[in-house]
Amino acid sequence: MTVAEMANALSVTVRCGGDAMSREIGGCYCGDLLSMVMGRAKADDIWLTVMGNMNSVAVATLADAACILLCEGVEMDAEGEAKALQQDVPVLQTELPVYETAAKIAALLK
């Protein structure tokens, strides 16, 4: 399933997304401590977090996440959005909590 298909299936907002919207999602990781994410997330994961800033975009880029999905109504800040566009990291946003969103993703990735 691609990032675009996932965004559609979850009915979440696409805050920004370029070519990488067609990337295949390999798995899912949830977490907000950046070093924890870099240690545990796998390449191609959809990453669920409440960290919407430049640093989370840097982490998504360097750890090769498929995209960031901001939960709990958190919005990516302006600097983070600019960096996400520049690095081609899709950023999705939802009002739903992390657990509910992850449960839906688990069903979709089955």
Added chain:
Amino acid sequence: MSGIHLHYDVPGDDFTRAGEASGSVKKALRQLGIPAEVIRKVAIAMYEGEINMVIHAYGGTVDVEVTGEDITMVLKDTGPGIEDIDRAMTAGYSTAPDNVRSLGFGAGMGLPNMKKYTDEMTVESEVGVGTTVTMKVYITPKA
């Protein structure tokens, strides 16, 4: 492939910009055709080191050497140094201040990640003088 040398100055006052050096190395390695799994290890290890130089020291320099066999990163700062390196390497140990914790740093997992993602790592540090972290990632796994 002959050796390629990349040098970066990491400013100490702006950790929102930390990651630029690792991002640029990632791009360079991709252009050299280095495998994606190797690039990911280098990028994460270097970003952790870069962030540490900004949060815990006053910035520093990064030197990256790429040969046909491996990638070596040397991160050097003239910060406060680390008193007890073994304790700093322990997962969960962190002296990160509150203002950076609220941004997601401070899990105390940076140095453990650098160890995990590299094949060789040494930390040399002297209190009041600075810290030098040297890391090597093999391009082709050694038997």
